[in-house]
Each structure stands twice: as C-alpha cells, then as structure tokens.
Amino acid sequence: MIWKLRPLAGRLAFVCLCASAAAAVAPLTPEEMSAAARIDGLSIPMPGEFMASLNKLGKLDWTKKFRIPIGTSYTSRPQMALNLGGLIADGYIAIEAEDSQQVKNIGRDVLTLSTALGVSKDVQARGGSIIGFAEHSQWDQLKEELEATQNEVKQSMTEAKDQDLVTLVTVGGWLRGMEVISGHIAAHYTETGGKLLRQPGIINFLNQRLEQLPDKIKDDASVKTVKKKMTDLEKLIAFPLDKAPTADEVKELNKLTADAVKEISKKQK
Amino acid sequence: MKRLLLTLVCALFTAAALHAASDGEVAARRTALDIAGAFTNDGFKLRDGSWAGNFAPGKPKLLQVNLYAGNQYWFTLGATPPAKKVLITIFDETGKAVESDPFQDTSVAAAGFSPQNSGTFFIKVEIVDGAAADFCLVYSYK
Numbered sequence: 001m002i003w004k005l006r007p008l009a010g011r012l013a014f015v016c017l018c019a020s021a022a023a024a025v026a027p028l029t030p031e032e033m034s035a036a037a038r039i040d041g042l043s044i045p046m047p048g049e050f051m052a053s054l055n056k057l058g059k060l061d062w063t064k065k066f067r068i069p070i071g072t073s074y075t076s077r078p079q080m081a082l083n084l085g086g087l088i089a090d091g092y093i094a095i096e097a098e099d100s101q102q103v104k105n106i107g108r109d110v111l112t113l114s115t116a117l118g119v120s121k122d123v124q125a126r127g128g129s130i131i132g133f134a135e136h137s138q139w140d141q142l143k144e145e146l147e148a149t150q151n152e153v154k155q156s157m158t159e160a161k162d163q164d165l166v167t168l169v170t171v172g173g174w175l176r177g178m179e180v181i182s183g184h185i186a187a188h189y190t191e192t193g194g195k196l197l198r199q200p201g202i203i204n205f206l207n208q209r210l211e212q213l214p215d216k217i218k219d220d221a222s223v224k225t226v227k228k229k230m231t232d233l234e235k236l237i238a239f240p241l242d243k244a245p246t247a248d249e250v251k252e253l254n255k256l257t258a259d260a261v262k263e264i265s266k267k268q269k
Numbered sequence: 270m271k272r273l274l275l276t277l278v279c280a281l282f283t284a285a286a287l288h289a290a291s292d293g294e295v296a297a298r299r300t301a302l303d304i305a306g307a308f309t310n311d312g313f314k315l316r317d318g319s320w321a322g323n324f325a326p327g328k329p330k331l332l333q334v335n336l337y338a339g340n341q342y343w344f345t346l347g348a349t350p351p352a353k354k355v356l357i358t359i360f361d362e363t364g365k366a367v368e369s370d371p372f373q374d375t376s377v378a379a380a381g382f383s384p385q386n387s388g389t390f391f392i393k394v395e396i397v398d399g400a401a402a403d404f405c406l407v408y409s410y411k
Binding site for chain 1: 314315316317318319320330331332333334335336337338339340358360362363364365366386387388389391393406408410411
C-alpha cells in the first residue's frame with residue numbers, strides 16, 4: 001500500500017515545493033514588466049498555437065473556415081504584406097483541416113506574393129517544401145515549415161530594409177486568425193471560449209508597431225483601414241482577466257476582424 | 270527521430286539566418302534545442318523563433334509572451350558554460366510568479382506550464398550560479 005502511495009506522495013510534495021517556490025519569488029515591478037523584451041518571433045503566438053487551444057473546446061470542422069481565394073496581384077507593397085500574413089494564417093487552417101490541395105494552393109499563393117515582394121530565393125525553396133509535405137500529408141512538419149517560412153519571409157524583408165513590412169505580415173496573419181477563431185466562438189458561444197480571445201499584450205504591441213510605421217506606409221489605404229480597426233479591436237480584446245466577453249461582444253469582435261480582412265484583400269483603385 | 274532531426278536542423282539553420290548570432294548564442298541555442306527536442310517527441314510543437322542574448326549574475330532578462338488557456342507549454346533555456354546553473358521563472362500579467370514544472374541541469378533549465386487564463390505572461394531567465402554567459406530561450410506547445 002505504502003509503495004502504491006509513494007508516487008502520489010512524491011507528486012504532492014513536488015507540487016507543494018513548486019507552489020512554495022512560486023510564492024517565495026519576489027513579484028515583478030511594473031517597471032520590470034514594461035521593460036520586458038517583446039520580439040516578433042516569440043512574443044506573438046503563431047495562428048497554430050491559437051488553433052490548438054480552440055481544438056480543446058471540441059471537434060471543429062476546419063474545412064468550413066476556408067475563404068474564397070484572394071487575389072495575388074496587388075500593386076501596393078503594404079497591402080501585399082498584409083495579405084501575405086493572412087495567407088499564412090490560411091495555411092494553418094488548411095493544415096488543421098488536413099486538406100492537401102488547399103495547402104498546395106495556399107503555398108503557391110504565398111510564393112507568388114513573396115516573389116512580388118522581392119523576398120529571397122531561400123524562401124521560395126521553402127514554398128517547394130510546403131507543397132512536398134502537403135503531397136505526403138505530413139501535417140506536423142507542415143506546421144513547422146509554415147512557421148519557418150514566415151520567419152524567413154520576415155528575415156528577408158529585414159535584410160532588404162523592409163522592416164515595416166514585417167509588422168504588416170504579422171498584423172495580417174493575426175487578423176485572419178482572429179477572424180476565424182472569433183467567428184467560431186461567436187457561433188458556438190461559451191464563456192470559456194470567449195476568454196480565449198483575451199490578448200491585451202499582443203494588440204497593444206501590434207498597435208504600437210503600426211503607430212511607428214513611416215507616414216508613407218500609414219497613408220496606404222489598406223494600412224489606414226487596419227489601423228482604425230485595430231484601435232477599435234483593442235477595446236474589445238483587452239477585457240479584464242476575470243470577465244468573459246458577452247456573445248454580442250464576440251460577434252462585434254468578429255465583425256471588426258472580418259471587415260478588416262475583407263478590406264485588405266480588396267484591390268485598391 | 271527523422272522528424273526531430275529535421276526540426277533541429279531547420280531550427281538551427283533559421284536561427285543562424287535570423288540575425289548575426291554570436292558563436293555563444295548558437296551554442297546556447299544548440300543546448301536548448303537538445304532538451305526541447307525531447308518535448309517534441311511528446312507531441313509538443315517547437316516554435317521556430319527563439320530569444321537569444323547574454324546575461325550576467327544578478328541581471329536577469331525578461332520576455333513578454335502571450336499564452337492560451339488549455340494549451341501546455343515548455344520553455345527551455347540553454348546557456349554557455351560560464352553559467353553553471355540557470356533558472357526560468359514564469360510570471361502572470363500582475364507580476365506574480367506562477368507555479369510551473371521545473372527542470373534543471375547545469376546550464377540548461379526548462380519550465381512547464383498550463384495557463385488557466387489566456388493573456389500576457391513574462392518569462393524571466395537568470396543565472397543562479399556562475400559567470401556572465403550567452404543564452405537562448407525556445408518554447409514548445411501542445
């Protein structure tokens with residue numbers, strides 16, 4: 001009996017040790033928290049991470065989250081960057097849906113937009129890998145490859161002194177992910193689901209980045225739309241920790257993100 | 270095994286390309302990936318990005334992240350040999366340390382955590398014993 005209880009006792013002692021260790025650690029000061037590093041590569045979660053948490057609320061038919069293919073012949077570079085981010089989020093949706101053909105189609109569109117933006121040939125090679133993994137239904141590898149592709153696109157932009165476009169790729173991807181997930185939560189509302197949408201740190205970080213863009217980029221019609229919608233979104237996403245958004249608030253959030261995604265995918269006149 | 274190897278090679282390749290990382294940062298990243306690789310065998314997805322730099326005793330570094338309720342996370346820190354013992358602590362958005370599953374082995378440390386609420390968290394990395402060193406933090410989720 002004692003031997004049977006030993007692992008349990010050990011676990012309890014371990015948990016108590018962790019709890020006491022956490023309680024003994026001095027809390028962070030507001031100054032320390034505001035000075036914390038925030039980096040695009042880790043501080044902003046990938047859409048796949050958000051989707052993983054949503055998958056735990058119940059089985060989802062991700063094929064219903066596909067959208068009509070967007071165009072890839074934009075003339076404005078900021079708009080291309082926003083849509084490239086959105087396409088990468090679409091890639092995650094296609095992977096969750098385990099739809100090879102959809103992944104391949106999106107992979108090609110990602111390549112088209114990346115090429116139009118002048119990213120390096122290394123990124124184009126990644127596009128080839130995505131298509132290869134999709135043909136063999138290697139879903140886990142595809143998620144890794146997609147994130148690696150996004151990072152290489154951003155790295156290539158940074159090297160080409162297009163750092164501002166990196167922000168727009170991130171914003172475009174985040175908006176598309178938020179559109180799909182808030183749409184699902186709005187349609188199947190629960191308080192637990194609603195609480196998943198709470199992302200005050202991210203929206204604040206992205207809005208600061210958008211504010212720092214050069215005037216030339218801020219004047220682009222697609223960027224103007226995004227900036228306005230992102231400001232409105234901050235009020236809805238930064239809700240208190242102990243409060244879930246109402247079903248109506250989730251619907252409003254979904255409408256804002258859906259409108260933003262639709263606007264940025266429209267061809268500018 | 271093949272998948273793990275591919276992940277590690279891709280991560281190392283991307284890491285090298287992401288910025289002109291110092292030799293120390295590359296070594297620290299390799300150390301972190303050795304441990305993080307074990308979590309991928311358990312179904313955790315390793316983020317392609319990483320956070321690297323240098324730290325000194327008494328001068329911890331802090332990173333802000335956004336985590337989702339329902340997901341499980343492992344944060345893994347690798348450091349170069351001048352750091353003999355390193356530590357990861359996770360704090361919530363109020364600045365309070367949260368309970369986590371610790372792992373520690375000389376210049377490597379990891380912390381496992383499952384948030385109850387989605388939102389902002391802070392990851393503190395520090396040297397408990399040893400001298401100034403290069404570090405690299407990666408994270409995995411499922």
